[in-house]
Amino acid sequence: FQVILAAVERRVWIADAYFLEAPILREALMAAARDGIEVRILLPAKPDHRLVYLASFSFLDMAERTGIRIYRYQDGFLHQKVVLVDDDVAAVGTANLDNRSLRLNFEVMAVVVDKTFAGQVPAMLERDFQQAKPTSAADLWERSRAFQWAVRAARLFDPIL
Numbered sequence: 001f002q003v004i005l006a007a008v009e010r011r012v013w014i015a016d017a018y019f020l021e022a023p024i025l026r027e028a029l030m031a032a033a034r035d036g037i038e039v040r041i042l043l044p045a046k047p048d049h050r051l052v053y054l055a056s057f058s059f060l061d062m063a064e065r066t067g068i069r070i071y072r073y074q075d076g077f078l079h080q081k082v083v084l085v086d087d088d089v090a091a092v093g094t095a096n097l098d099n100r101s102l103r104l105n106f107e108v109m110a111v112v113v114d115k116t117f118a119g120q121v122p123a124m125l126e127r128d129f130q131q132a133k134p135t136s137a138a139d140l141w142e143r144s145r146a147f148q149w150a151v152r153a154a155r156l157f158d159p160i161l
Contacts, residue, residue: 004083004085004089004091004111005025005028005029005032005085006028007085008032008037008085008086009037009086010037010038010086010087011037011038011039011040011084011085011086012029012032012037012038012039012040012083012084012085013038013039013040013041013042013082013083013084013121013122013125014039014040014041014042014082014083014084015041015042015073015078015080015081015082015125015128016041016042016043016080016081016082017043017044017048017077017078017079017080017081018049018052018056019041019043019056019059020052020055020056020158026059026062029041029066029068030062030063030066030068033063033066033067033068034066034067038069039067039068039069040068040069040070040071040129041063041068041069041070041071042070042071042073042078042125042128042129042132043056043070043071043072043073043078043135044072044073044077044078044079045072045073045074045078045132045133046076046077048077051154051157052154054147054150054151054153054154054155055151055154055155055157055158057139057140057151058151058152058154058155060135060136060137060139060140061137061140063137064136064137069134070134070135070136071129071132071133071134071135072132072133072135073128073131073132074131074132074133075131078128080092080128081093081094081109082121082124082125083109084118084121084122084125085118086118087115087118087119087122088113088114088115088118089111089112089113089118090111090112090114090117090118090121091109091110091111091112092109092110092112093107093108093109093110094107094108094109
């Protein structure tokens with residue numbers, strides 16, 4: 001994904017069930033957002049794995065500071081794995097953007113460089129974004145201290161989640 005993100009000109013939209021970004025991906029997304037690229041990440045609001053859900057909150061501060069917009073899908077459990085880059089590239093598959101999927105499991109993403117195919121993805125993701133609520137660092141800091149500590153503790157397990 002680094003190579004793809006280095007060439008982005010306008011937008012990167014990601015929908016992922018278990019987004020625990022690898023440091024190199026996190027840096028690439030933050031750099032893109034700082035360069036004025038629209039970066040949106042769609043995550044589930046209803047977790048099926050509590051530890052992964054908690055760990056995903058640890059990215060909110062950095063995302064907000066760099067202009068990355070994060071949304072929580074409200075209409076059921078979101079399990080899709082989709083990446084849209086500009087209007088030319090779309091990746092769809094089984095791999096979540098987490099350490100386990102990218103390095104340990106046998107997962108696959110089809111990266112399609114085709115305007116016709118990629119041109120259908122924004123409409124699909126827009127429908128999903130309409131069923132989502134924006135989330136921010138305030139969503140973490142307004143919660144109980146116990147929840148905040150649980151987020152920090154969950155983040156420690158990130159390499160094996």
